Amino acid sequence: MSEVNNRIFISRTGKDGDAATWAAGVLESHGYECVIQDRDFRIGERFPLNMLEAFENCATTLAIMSPDYWASPFCRDEWAAAYALDRSGEGRLIPVMLQASKPPRLNAALSYLDLTRTEGDRAGVLRAAVDSVVKRDAKLPSQLEPDTHPFTNSTFYTANFTGRPAELKALYDALWGETGAAAITAAVHGLGGVGKSAIAMEYASRFLSLYAGAWTIRAEESSTLKEDLADLARRLDPRLKAVTDLDGLARQGAEEARALARTHDRPFLILLDNIETPGAIPKELRAKELHLIVTSRYGTWGGDVAAVEISELPPAAARELLLRTANRAAGDGLDDLLEALSGLPLALVQAGAYLRENPSETYAAYTAALERRIREQPDDWDTDQKLVAATFGPSILQAEVRAPGARDMLMNAAYYAPDSIPLAILVDDPEEEAARKAADALKRFSLAKPGEDSAHGPSLSLHRLLQAVLRADIPEADRPLAMGAAAKRLRVRMMGDPTDVRTWPIHLPLAPHTLALNAAVPVGAEQPPLSAALGGTGELFRGQANNIAAEHLIRRALAIDERSYGPDHPEVAVRLNNLATFLHATNRLQEAEPLMRRALA
Numbered sequence: 001m002s003e004v005n006n007r008i009f010i011s012r013t014g015k016d017g018d019a020a021t022w023a024a025g026v027l028e029s030h031g032y033e034c035v036i037q038d039r040d041f042r043i044g045e046r047f048p049l050n051m052l053e054a055f056e057n058c059a060t061t062l063a064i065m066s067p068d069y070w071a072s073p074f075c076r077d078e079w080a081a082a083y084a085l086d087r088s089g090e091g092r093l094i095p096v097m098l099q100a101s102k103p104p105r106l107n108a109a110l111s112y113l114d115l116t117r118t119e120g121d122r123a124g125v126l127r128a129a130v131d132s133v134v135k136r137d138a139k140l141p142s143q144l145e146p147d148t149h150p151f152t153n154s155t156f157y158t159a160n161f162t163g164r165p166a167e168l169k170a171l172y173d174a175l176w177g178e179t180g181a182a183a184i185t186a187a188v189h190g191l192g193g194v195g196k197s198a199i200a201m202e203y204a205s206r207f208l209s210l211y212a213g214a215w216t217i218r219a220e221e222s223s224t225l226k227e228d229l230a231d232l233a234r235r236l237d238p239r240l241k242a243v244t245d246l247d248g249l250a251r252q253g254a255e256e257a258r259a260l261a262r263t264h265d266r267p268f269l270i271l272l273d274n275i276e277t278p279g280a281i282p283k284e285l286r287a288k289e290l291h292l293i294v295t296s297r298y299g300t301w302g303g304d305v306a307a308v309e310i311s312e313l314p315p316a317a318a319r320e321l322l323l324r325t326a327n328r329a330a331g332d333g334l335d336d337l338l339e340a341l342s343g344l345p346l347a348l349v350q351a352g353a354y355l356r357e358n359p360s361e362t363y364a365a366y367t368a369a370l371e372r373r374i375r376e377q378p379d380d381w382d383t384d385q386k387l388v389a390a391t392f393g394p395s396i397l398q399a400e401v402r403a404p405g406a407r408d409m410l411m412n413a414a415y416y417a418p419d420s421i422p423l424a425i426l427v428d429d430p431e432e433e434a435a436r437k438a439a440d441a442l443k444r445f446s447l448a449k450p451g452e453d454s455a456h457g458p459s460l461s462l463h464r465l466l467q468a469v470l471r472a473d474i475p476e477a478d479r480p481l482a483m484g485a486a487a488k489r490l491r492v493r494m495m496g497d498p499t500d501v502r503t504w505p506i507h508l509p510l511a512p513h514t515l516a517l518n519a520a521v522p523v524g525a526e527q528p529p530l531s532a533a534l535g536g537t538g539e540l541f542r543g544q545a546n547n548i549a550a551e552h553l554i555r556r557a558l559a560i561d562e563r564s565y566g567p568d569h570p571e572v573a574v575r576l577n578n579l580a581t582f583l584h585a586t587n588r589l590q591e592a593e594p595l596m597r598r599a600l601a
Contacts, residue, residue, distance in 0.1 A: 006134065007057055010036045012064035014450040014458055019064050019098045019155040025324070026123040027062075027130060060134055062094045066155060068453075094133055096126065098155040116150065116208055151213030151236070151260060156205035158198045162324070163317025167308055171203045174306030175291045176210075184267075185281070185292040187301045190310035193346035193388045193465055196295040199310060200271050203293065211291070212264035213257065218419060219272040219280065219294070223541070223549050224512050229253035229282070236260060244501060246544040254284040261289035269293070274464075278302060312343030321345065325352025325446075333363030340367050342387060346463060350391035353446035357398060369394065378472055389469040395445040403441035405434050410447065413462055414470035415486045415520045417512035420451030420459040425489045425513065430457055454509035456493055471520075484527035487517055491529055494536040499543035507540045518553065524563075531560035531571075535578060542582050554579050573599045 008027060012020040024034035035058055063069070097114040113129045115122050167188075174186040188196045204214050215232050218224040223246075230249035234240050236256040243249055257268040270285060272294040278301060285292055294305075301307040313321065318338055323330060325348065341347045351370070355361055373390035381389070399406040405427070412426045423430035423439060430436070439460060442448040447466065451459035474482050490513055496503035514537040521530055538553030558575035565571055576599035583592035 006031060007033045007035065007059055008130070008134075009058040009061045010034055010064065011061055012036070013066065013068045013453075015068045015452050016064045016066050016098070016155055017450045018158055019066075022158070023062060023064065023096070023098075023126065026126050030127045030131075032130070032134075060094055060130070062096055062130070064155075065095050065097045094130060096129075116152075122205075150208050150211050152208070152215065153231070153235070154201070154204070154214070154216050156201045156208065156214070156216075158201050158205075161195075161198050161202050162321045163313050164195075164199055164202070164310075167199055167310060168203055168206065170306075170308045171199070171293065172207065174308065175293075184288070184290075185286070185294065185304065186306045186308055187278075187298075188293060188295045188308050188310055189297065189299050189301070193344045193384060193463075194310045194312065195345040196310050197273055198345065199308075200273070200293045200295050204269060204271060208269075210266060211269045212261045212266040214269040214271070215257065216271045216273060218512070219275040221417075221512060221515050222280065223515055223546065224417075225272070225275075225280075225282070226250040226546065227508065227511070232257060242501070244544050246541070246546040248545070250282070251284050254282065254287070254290070258287050258289040267291045271295070278305065313345060313348070314343065318343045318348055322348045322352050325349050326355040327352075328355065328359070331363055333365075333367060337363045337367045337370075340370055340387075341391075342384070344384060344387060346465065347388050347391045349446055350388070350395060353444070354391075354395045354398065357445060366394075385465065385468070388465050389472075392447070392466055392469050395447055399438075399441040399445045399447060402444075403434070403437040406438040406441045409435070409438045410442065410462070410466075411470055411474070411482070412486065412489070413460070414467055414474065415483050415517055416490075417516040418464050418467055419461045419512070420454070420509065421461070421513065422454060422456035422459045422493070422509060424456040425486075425493055425510070426460070452509075455505040456509060459509075480521075480525050480527060483517060483521050483525075484529050487521075487527065487533045488529035490514060490517070491532040491536060494533070498536050498540035501543070504540070504543075507536065511537050511540060514553075515549075518556065526556075526560040526563075528560065528564045528571075531557040531564070531575070534560070535575060538582075539578060542585070547582075547586055550582060551579075554582055567598075 010020045010024055020036050024036050027034055094113065097116055113126070115125060171186055171188070175184055188200055190196055201216075204216075208214055215228070217228040226246050226249075229251075230246055230253055233249045233253035233256050234243075236253075240249060240252060243252075257270065261268040267289055269291045270293070272281065272285075272292060275281065275294045275296050275298075277296075277298050281292070281294065299307075299309070312318070315338065318341065319330075319334070322334075322338065322341070337351070341351060351366065355363075355366060370390050373393050374386050377386035377389050396407055396410060399410075409426050413421050416425070423435065427435040427438070430439075439448070439458075442460065443450070448460040448462050451461040453459065471479075490510055493506070493510060495506055498504075498507045514533050517530060518534060534553045535557035538550050538557060541547075541550035541553065544550075554575070558572070558579055561569065561571045561575050576595050580592045580595035580599060583589070583595065
């Protein structure tokens with residue numbers, strides 16, 4: 001490798017950050033030097049100059065291809081620059097398909113490496129392909145035609161996954177073994193922080209070629225579950241994009257997945273992430289054409305579900321994960337630290353990220369501080385929760401030291417849903433240098449990762465346990481104010497009539513965060529900004545014919561305003577009108593009439 005330039009620039013969109021980190025880890029362990037935006041471009045520097053330097057100094061651009069990649073104008077610019085430098089076909093551009101997608105027609109004519117249907121050692125396939133191009137001793141092969149790829153909404157790559165062969169085999173056996181059940185369902189269950197979602201994603205990554213498609217669904221709330229199923233319906237049948245009946249679309253999403261499975265004579269895989277109980281699984285998903293993997297803390301599953309319990313990592317895998325994340329060698333005190341971290345993947349990754357960013361911190365010093373912080377956690381928390389919380393503390397402090405405002409950004413996220421929190425509801429101006437530095441610091445310390453971009457711009461995703469730590473850190477007397485401020489920031493972004501389908505790209509990304517606030521705020525402790533947020537999302541759900549959720553939010557918004565302003569205030573009249581309109585639309589005229597009379601009085 002000494003005779004060639006071994007620097008590789010990895011081009012990816014924000015949603016594919018984990019896939020890019022995985023690819024960088026694979027190649028760096030093989031002697032390459034990789035440049036990726038989240039890790040190597042410091043916020044506050046001039047981004048175009050960073051990009052220019054990467055193209056000039058890196059021998060090769062590795063493009064992580066996905067539907068989001070083709071939709072991103074920034075990624076298209078990176079692709080165009082690399083393509084212009086690679087007209088001779090000498091390897092300046094290596095497209096890698098990690099998520100099934102159909103490239104634009106011009107780009108589809110290029111050769112690319114398809115890992116979506118590669119079974120077994122994908123890391124080895126990637127290393128061999130990059131070697132063959134960078135060393136100029138072979139051509140990059142073109143793999144399968146895009147139309148034959150499984151239909152997905154994720155790359156299913158987890159940057160820090162390690163170990164778990166027995167659990168992955170148990171999942172495989174549960175879903176592919178002999179069974180007479182009409183629905184094949186596997187439940188991955190265990191305590192928080194043990195890596196339930198990571199195992200489900202890794203299974204999908206390894207065995208994707210066995211399926212007609214795979215779809216991840218946010219299952220903690222019924223509304224996000226329905227919305228993700230509805231998105232599946234719209235993606236599989238574009239004619240459904242104009243349909244607004246959310247319940248009907250969710251059912252259609254399940255039927256479309258079943259139809260695709262029948263067409264390809266392969267099951268369709270659905271991942272229900274963080275579901276509360278078996279009763280929350282929609283009955284339309286219990287079908288022979290579908291394989292379901294649910295992740296949950298719920299531990300008592302019936303006989304029709306294959307339960308796969310996830311516990312701590314074994315010592316060797318825990319050691320590997322910590323050292324790889326910390327990017328350092330073993331040393332004095334390592335064994336004591338590993339014992340203190342108890343094999344919990346979330347704690348191992350958090351400790352590793354801190355040690356990586358603080359190379360002078362010894363294993364022994366970190367262990368001593370960790371044990372002290374564990375003793376400081378709330379008495380009513382279980383042991384594992386105390387451990388994970390204790391690993392977050394020093395990383396939060398260091399992120400704040402590196403980028404003032406990072407802690408406030410985290411605290412502002414405490415009461416929202418954990419996934420894809422728009423930066424626009426965490427800070428006043430996400431484009432300001434201080435805000436960008438804060439977001440960068442949170443990602444570097446593994447306190448957050450990039451979420452899905454939306455009409456509100458970039459977003460961050462946090463672990464649920466981190467949010468629990470943040471909420472516990474807020475004095476009880478200050479919590480109503482904190483929740484009120486969260487509702488106010490949310491409501492400011494709800495622009496336009498939420499019943500108008502043209503505004504849904506604005507309102508839909510905010511709905512999970514409204515629901516999280518609705519669940520967090522106790523009855524009687526609400527402040528007026530929460531009423532406005534609930535009312536806006538309630539109207540969105542009314543426009544989608546999501547009637548049960550709509551009625552609950554609209555009624556609670558009315559109750560909040562009546563307590564806050566009294567029965568005759570103009571704000572109360574607005575809420576009365578909204579509820580009356582909803583009841584009229586659902587043919588409950590006798591209930592609607594007196595409310596409308598009150599609103600007009």
